[in-house]
Amino acid sequence: MHEWTLLDAAKAVRDKEISSRELTRALLSRIERINPKINAYVTVLPEAAMREAAARDEEIARGIVRGPLHGVPVAIKDIFCTKGIRTTCASRILKDFDPPYDATVVERIRSAGAVLLGKQNMDEFAMGSSTEMSCFGPVLNPWATDRIPGGSSGGTAAAVAAGTCFAGVGTDTGGSIRQPASLCGVVGMKPTYGRVSRYGMIAFASSLDQGGPIARTVPDAAAVLSVIAGYDRRDSTSVDVPVPDYVAATERGVKGMRVGLPREYFAEGVDDSVRTAVTKALTSLISLGAEAVEISLPHTGYALSTYYIIAPAEASSNLARYDGVRYGYRAAGAKGLIEMMSRTRAEGFGEEVKRRVMIGTYALSAGYYDAYYGKAQKVRTLLRRDFNEAFDHVDVILTPTAPTPAFRVGEKVDDPLTMYLSDIYTIPANLAGIPGISVPCGMSPDGLPIGAQLLGKHFDEESLLAAAAVIEREIPLPRVAPLEG
Amino acid sequence: MAITREEVLHVARLARLSMSPAEADKMREQLDNILAYIRQLDRLDTADVVPTSHAVEMGTPFRDDSVHPFEEKEEILKNAPDREGDFFRVPRIIED
Amino acid sequence: MRDNQGMEFEAVIGLEVHAQLATESKIFCACPAAFGAPPNENTCPVCTGMPGVLPVLNRRVVEFAVRTALATSCKVREKSVLARKNYFYPDLPKAYQISQYEMPLAVSGHIDIEVEGETRRIGITRIHLEEDAGKLVHAGAFAGAQTSLADLNRCSVPLMEIVSEPDMRTPEEGGAYLRRLRDILVYLEVCDGNMEEGSFRCDANVSVRPKGQKEFGIRAELKNMNSFRNVEKALEYEIRRQTEVTLDGGTIVQETRLWDADAGVTVSMRGKEEAHDYRYFPDPDLLPIHVDQAWVEELEKTIPELPGEKVARLVSRYGIPRYDAELLSSSRRLADFFEASVAAFGGNPKVTANECIQWKDVVAAGKLSPETIAHVVEDRETGKVSATASRKLVELAIETGKPVRQLRDEKGLTQVSNARALEAIVDKVIACNPKEVESYRGGKAGLLSFFVGQVMKETRGKANPRVVQEVLKAKLG
Numbered sequence A: 001m002h003e004w005t006l007l008d009a010a011k012a013v014r015d016k017e018i019s020s021r022e023l024t025r026a027l028l029s030r031i032e033r034i035n036p037k038i039n040a041y042v043t044v045l046p047e048a049a050m051r052e053a054a055a056r057d058e059e060i061a062r063g064i065v066r067g068p069l070h071g072v073p074v075a076i077k078d079i080f081c082t083k084g085i086r087t088t089c090a091s092r093i094l095k096d097f098d099p100p101y102d103a104t105v106v107e108r109i110r111s112a113g114a115v116l117l118g119k120q121n122m123d124e125f126a127m128g129s130s131t132e133m134s135c136f137g138p139v140l141n142p143w144a145t146d147r148i149p150g151g152s153s154g155g156t157a158a159a160v161a162a163g164t165c166f167a168g169v170g171t172d173t174g175g176s177i178r179q180p181a182s183l184c185g186v187v188g189m190k191p192t193y194g195r196v197s198r199y200g201m202i203a204f205a206s207s208l209d210q211g212g213p214i215a216r217t218v219p220d221a222a223a224v225l226s227v228i229a230g231y232d233r234r235d236s237t238s239v240d241v242p243v244p245d246y247v248a249a250t251e252r253g254v255k256g257m258r259v260g261l262p263r264e265y266f267a268e269g270v271d272d273s274v275r276t277a278v279t280k281a282l283t284s285l286i287s288l289g290a291e292a293v294e295i296s297l298p299h300t301g302y303a304l305s306t307y308y309i310i311a312p313a314e315a316s317s318n319l320a321r322y323d324g325v326r327y328g329y330r331a332a333g334a335k336g337l338i339e340m341m342s343r344t345r346a347e348g349f350g351e352e353v354k355r356r357v358m359i360g361t362y363a364l365s366a367g368y369y370d371a372y373y374g375k376a377q378k379v380r381t382l383l384r385r386d387f388n389e390a391f392d393h394v395d396v397i398l399t400p401t402a403p404t405p406a407f408r409v410g411e412k413v414d415d416p417l418t419m420y421l422s423d424i425y426t427i428p429a430n431l432a433g434i435p436g437i438s439v440p441c442g443m444s445p446d447g448l449p450i451g452a453q454l455l456g457k458h459f460d461e462e463s464l465l466a467a468a469a470v471i472e473r474e475i476p477l478p479r480v481a482p483l484e485g
Numbered sequence B: 001m002a003i004t005r006e007e008v009l010h011v012a013r014l015a016r017l018s019m020s021p022a023e024a025d026k027m028r029e030q031l032d033n034i035l036a037y038i039r040q041l042d043r044l045d046t047a048d049v050v051p052t053s054h055a056v057e058m059g060t061p062f063r064d065d066s067v068h069p070f071e072e073k074e075e076i077l078k079n080a081p082d083r084e085g086d087f088f089r090v091p092r093i094i095e096d
Numbered sequence C: 001m002r003d004n005q006g007m008e009f010e011a012v013i014g015l016e017v018h019a020q021l022a023t024e025s026k027i028f029c030a031c032p033a034a035f036g037a038p039p040n041e042n043t044c045p046v047c048t049g050m051p052g053v054l055p056v057l058n059r060r061v062v063e064f065a066v067r068t069a070l071a072t073s074c075k076v077r078e079k080s081v082l083a084r085k086n087y088f089y090p091d092l093p094k095a096y097q098i099s100q101y102e103m104p105l106a107v108s109g110h111i112d113i114e115v116e117g118e119t120r121r122i123g124i125t126r127i128h129l130e131e132d133a134g135k136l137v138h139a140g141a142f143a144g145a146q147t148s149l150a151d152l153n154r155c156s157v158p159l160m161e162i163v164s165e166p167d168m169r170t171p172e173e174g175g176a177y178l179r180r181l182r183d184i185l186v187y188l189e190v191c192d193g194n195m196e197e198g199s200f201r202c203d204a205n206v207s208v209r210p211k212g213q214k215e216f217g218i219r220a221e222l223k224n225m226n227s228f229r230n231v232e233k234a235l236e237y238e239i240r241r242q243t244e245v246t247l248d249g250g251t252i253v254q255e256t257r258l259w260d261a262d263a264g265v266t267v268s269m270r271g272k273e274e275a276h277d278y279r280y281f282p283d284p285d286l287l288p289i290h291v292d293q294a295w296v297e298e299l300e301k302t303i304p305e306l307p308g309e310k311v312a313r314l315v316s317r318y319g320i321p322r323y324d325a326e327l328l329s330s331s332r333r334l335a336d337f338f339e340a341s342v343a344a345f346g347g348n349p350k351v352t353a354n355e356c357i358q359w360k361d362v363v364a365a366g367k368l369s370p371e372t373i374a375h376v377v378e379d380r381e382t383g384k385v386s387a388t389a390s391r392k393l394v395e396l397a398i399e400t401g402k403p404v405r406q407l408r409d410e411k412g413l414t415q416v417s418n419a420r421a422l423e424a425i426v427d428k429v430i431a432c433n434p435k436e437v438e439s440y441r442g443g444k445a446g447l448l449s450f451f452v453g454q455v456m457k458e459t460r461g462k463a464n465p466r467v468v469q470e471v472l473k474a475k476l477g
């Protein structure tokens, strides 16, 4: 039953065809068998999950259905604070951190009735594109375990693809939901900035971070989004816009939809297999009544540079609180305060985090602010403008999610700049704050999944879900990785 | 304008990251590469462009001035690497 | 200040005030903002900087700052920005302070002060919002190592920073500016103005230059002055120090200096403070503060008569000396009390003012009614009670809560002002002191007070001394 869709599983529990305990037990045992092969979970909660499942079953017996995820086992990236459950961000500096509160996303999936199976592996503090930067070791791609799953929500994407949960919630700062979803052959959506509360989601780059669903089908992703979306007074950047019926939107079709194809995204550097698969996705949209429009997003080439100033700058400040004073790791035997803090941070953070903290600190420091951070903020305006102008002519934009299928473990670890290029197509959406989704649209000749990315207007997640659902229906692909076990 | 080793050490100190000379050299080289790439932004004329610091264009929301005490103080304090009673304990500041 | 070669120096002073806003809750979370709780009692995940938390701005904090801006003629920005000031310290949980930098809430205001009979206008550069930090207690040795203890109760308590222009030239002007500013904040009820408890704190920037020179000298920043008197003393000391260094051919260095109140000197912090690079940038967790015209107009209606306006009105309406009006206006409550006391029976404002000033602490404590003062003033004017007795009566009124007139009659504290009633006693005193009478009549006019004293003694202090004098003069010829 691990290959069921989330919506089917939810229906089966509601219809009392299966108990939440049976479902949960099945997935826990699959985790036990599969997880050692892919390292997708950092914390599994067998007792707590079974307790929750039993409580959900009891409610069902009394005719109570908490919400659309009632009794369904899901899991979340270990970046969301969970009260009483360690939350690590895959960092040594937070290895034993036990949050005093639940993130809003956690509250919402719980009140929708979901059963929490565990917390998923990730790149440390969400900084990475391969989930190799984790203090718990790398996550491996369930389709080919010599490959990376993408990142930073690689644990969540791999766990979903491996059938070890019905869906998960990840976070996306520069592509961290969409890129691993693409590389693992699952659906991942980064909603509009402000759509999903960031309260309790450990910050990487506050003006870019956004939580979103990873699932095996578009309607499943829509169901999870319906649960986690919505205004939260605890997050000042949360936007008070009503939450539509996202699941219904997946049935809308694409008749008359104008699909923009930005020429900058199909230039050199795109793997042939990716180009072929994305073209197939386009064909499927056109065959159902969509219209292709060639567009230009002229500043695309500057997005990566802009991102690698803004994200590290914000991160350098967000990660300054890990100083060994109130929680987390503290270096032993330091002589004074400054030494304690400096050694705590040097020993507690991994290489990639330190690199970005350094870039960010440098970009904000006296004498460099205008040349780096100030400049990047201005280019961010230009990138937003590109999208605004494009959306005068089109409803959605179609691009590859990543330039290549999953690369090999270790291939780019020592070459930060090349690693950063994996996010070249996903980063602009974060800078502009617009929603984006990655949906599987093909397989490479080596059997590696390929995703298509759809980008939309602010708060128009519905068009993305409608178009992604068409691609999903038109291009049938296996949903669960053929892992033995 | 390459970043110097002294700048790397200065930034590391600002960021409270202790760093050995070898680490500083490696860091210098990596930062230099990244910064060289980033500086492609210099090619854009942005003199008349207003900066974007938030993806959302609205005023900050307000909360009412009412007190709701957090009742589980121990849930915070129990995470302390070192404490004395209900204080967080830290090594003393040593002047250098 | 003048040196022995006749070169004259003047000081240039700018003041930065941090005022704690009198809100119930903190600026970005719902913890109590109150003083004096046990360590880390008033904390929550937000103000202790737990991973993942986010700030939400307290509306009243903005209202208080806007009202202050309006009361100091500042221009309130329609859009202002909250920024992060980054530095590491164990009392700063997020390792940044949320403050305002490039786009403060309000700019370009002023307040008028009175020094030696002259009005001076002191510019206000900016008013901005920020959060306070916690407290670090130095604990001594533990397990062989020196440790400090962090208490985060104060973290995120709302502060308003008010930065003046470098418009002051003397310590007296600095003191006058600070007092007036404090009074305004207290009038607005946005800050309790308590300097000793630290809810009203002041740092000073001071430099000296030869009189007539346009450019500013190199300035020192003074910290750690926790009373108005200490601010003035520290400024005096620092101006003298800088003048002497300059005259000795030395150079002033830009630095932070701490005022040592016990030694009466400022001490350099050089070497104890690393070069700061705060890496300010707009806080991505908080959107810009929008204050529209309608909100400003609404808040404008809540601004009471301010100390400066009140002083001018008290002087012109009641004809009292400016000095008295200033003292009365130091507290809204006292000034109101004074006006109510005058209104009660239309007594002499000058005498009423003196009484109000004399009893100002009791007034502040709310233990005195305007009627008490009005009755006492009236009785003194009509000669019914003496100055001594009136003081005693007020004390009794405070103690017992009874009306003063009832007390006056019960305790027999009425003064004898009837000349005829005093004649018999005067006659008796004259009869009993023939020698003194002879000397007086022989030209020793100074003996009059002796006779007055004798009569007062006979009446056990109840006689009106003025009347006694008149009767004595008439009888002694």
Ligand SMILES: [Mg+2]
Pocket (backbone or CB within 6 Å): C018, C099, C130, C161
């Ligand atoms: Mg300040």
Ligand SMILES: [Zn+2]
Pocket (backbone or CB within 6 Å): C026, C029, C030, C031, C042, C043, C044, C045, C046, C047, C048, C156
């Ligand atoms: Zn708090």
